[in-house]
Amino acid sequence: xxxxxxxxxxxxxxxxxxxxxxxxxxxxxxxxxxxxxxxxxxxxxxxxxxxxxxxxxxxxxxxxxxxxxxxxxxxxxxxxxxxxxxxxxxxxxxxxxxxxxxxxxxxxxxxxxxxxxxxxxxxxxxxxxxxxxxxxxxxxxxxxxxxxxxxxxxxxxxxxxxxxxxxxxxxxxxxxxxxxxxxxxxxxxxxxxxxxxxxxxxxxxxxxxxxxxxxxxxxxxxxxxxxxxxxxxxxxxxxxxxxxxxxxxxxxxxxxxxxxxxxxxxxxxxxxxxxxxxxxxxxxxxxxxxxxxxxxxxxxxxxxxxxxxxxxxxxxxxxxxxxxxxxxxxxxxxxxxxxxxxxxxxxxxxxxxxxxxxxxxxxxxxxxxxxxxxxxxxxxxxxxxxxxxxxxxxxx
Numbered sequence: 001x002x003x004x005x006x007x008x009x010x011x012x013x014x015x016x017x018x019x020x021x022x023x024x025x026x027x028x029x030x031x032x033x034x035x036x037x038x039x040x041x042x043x044x045x046x047x048x049x050x051x052x053x054x055x056x057x058x059x060x061x062x063x064x065x066x067x068x069x070x071x072x073x074x075x076x077x078x079x080x081x082x083x084x085x086x087x088x089x090x091x092x093x094x095x096x097x098x099x100x101x102x103x104x105x106x107x108x109x110x111x112x113x114x115x116x117x118x119x120x121x122x123x124x125x126x127x128x129x130x131x132x133x134x135x136x137x138x139x140x141x142x143x144x145x146x147x148x149x150x151x152x153x154x155x156x157x158x159x160x161x162x163x164x165x166x167x168x169x170x171x172x173x174x175x176x177x178x179x180x181x182x183x184x185x186x187x188x189x190x191x192x193x194x195x196x197x198x199x200x201x202x203x204x205x206x207x208x209x210x211x212x213x214x215x216x217x218x219x220x221x222x223x224x225x226x227x228x229x230x231x232x233x234x235x236x237x238x239x240x241x242x243x244x245x246x247x248x249x250x251x252x253x254x255x256x257x258x259x260x261x262x263x264x265x266x267x268x269x270x271x272x273x274x275x276x277x278x279x280x281x282x283x284x285x286x287x288x289x290x291x292x293x294x295x296x297x298x299x300x301x302x303x304x305x306x307x308x309x310x311x312x313x314x315x316x317x318x319x320x321x322x323x324x325x326x327x328x329x330x331x332x333x334x335x336x337x338x339x340x341x342x343x344x345x346x347x348x349x350x351x352x353x354x355x356x357x358x359x360x361x362x363x364x365x366x367x368x369x370x371x372x373x374x375x376x377x378x379x380x381x382x383x384x385x386x387x388x389x390x391x392x393x394x395x396x
Contacts, residue, residue, distance in 0.1 A: 012321050016320075019052060020293070021037075055249055057248050058088055061081060062081040065081055092129050105152050106149055106152055112211055114139065115139055115226075118134040118136070129220065137189070140194070157185075158182060159181065160179070167364075172194070175200070177193055177194060178194070179192050198241055198341050199338075202277070204276075210231050213227070215227075230269050233282075234278060236254045237278065238278055248323065255293045259295065263298060263300075278346070280310065283301050284314055314344060332396070361381070
């Protein structure tokens with residue numbers, strides 16, 4: 001499933017080429033010479049480091065470059081990467097310890113909780129919590145225990161990340177599926193999730209089923225629940241598909257899972273994805289990551305895409321420029337992402353349903369725009385399409 005538009009020459013910058021070469025070298029150390037060659041094209045150590053931070057590849061780039069040692073023609077990146085990675089590793093360890101404390105508090109309060117993304121993915125995929133970066137700590141909880149979990153966070157010094165958290169958490173289905181909290185004095189941000197999905201999809205992976213199939217992971221020596229192998233792969237696909245795979249470390253994390261999944265297990269994995277309503281997103285994600293990082297596409301995945309014309313078109317729509325920084329006026333990219341989230345649903349009906357929810361269902365922007373009394377809240381559904389039309393007319 002090769003695509004000439006994904007040749008390295010089509011990538012948006014020398015720094016992106018180097019980071020992709022780094023990801024390939026992580027998967028196959030024999031490809032280190034490709035990284036060495038790519039680094040010679042990077043004219044600025046600062047730009048390389050900025051790109052590595054943006055794409056979550058700082059830890060991996062430092063690790064691979066440091067291991068190469070004297071093989072690199074230019075030692076300048078080594079010292080700068082080491083300095084930045086030392087700071088990032090300290091942050092990762094502090095936040096992982098804070099996560100474990102929070103999980104203990106939730107458990108003591110009788111709330112079942114499972115960490116995902118963040119340090120849990122770093123440990124699971126790479127065996128080292130310092131090899132992955134994150135903006136916030138993500139925790140899955142059953143919807144029935146959401147308000148209890150929120151109380152635990154508020155009692156521990158966190159504050160609601162949005163003044164509308166109570167309204168958001170009242171939307172069990174076809175909502176945001178998450179509420180955010182912050183402890184500004186600690187520099188910690190936490191998101192509580194009660195579903196894993198893309199946009200306003202009617203289908204999602206919910207903690208109840210994820211907990212039923214979960215295993216355990218040792219995180220800094222402490223056992224925490226972790227999704228099954230299949231669930232983890234699907235969650236990674238959904239997370240990356242949400243933003244059209246614009247992050248290199250996310251692709252590397254999925255690639256690690258693809259390599260460890262036996263060919264004989266793919267039919268079962270795709271069956272699970274079909275039942276969860278995320279088959280198209282899974283097949284596109286796996287095929288795309290295999291294309292970018294030079295892995296063989298599993299036969300079951302290739303067969304599923306061959307029988308899905310929409311999936312093939314969406315697969316071809318993922319272009320190298322999507323890995324570049326968003327322009328200062330990225331409104332067209334935002335529209336493409338919104339369309340993508342509906343188009344990657346498994347059926348036209350599901351895609352139209354997600355579009356309709358996005359068009360009519362009130363959001364925090366609507367609530368902040370005008371405060372309506374409870375008896376008049378139905379007017380939000382009337383005002384929202386008009387407000388969106390004005391908003392996008394101004395942007396475009």
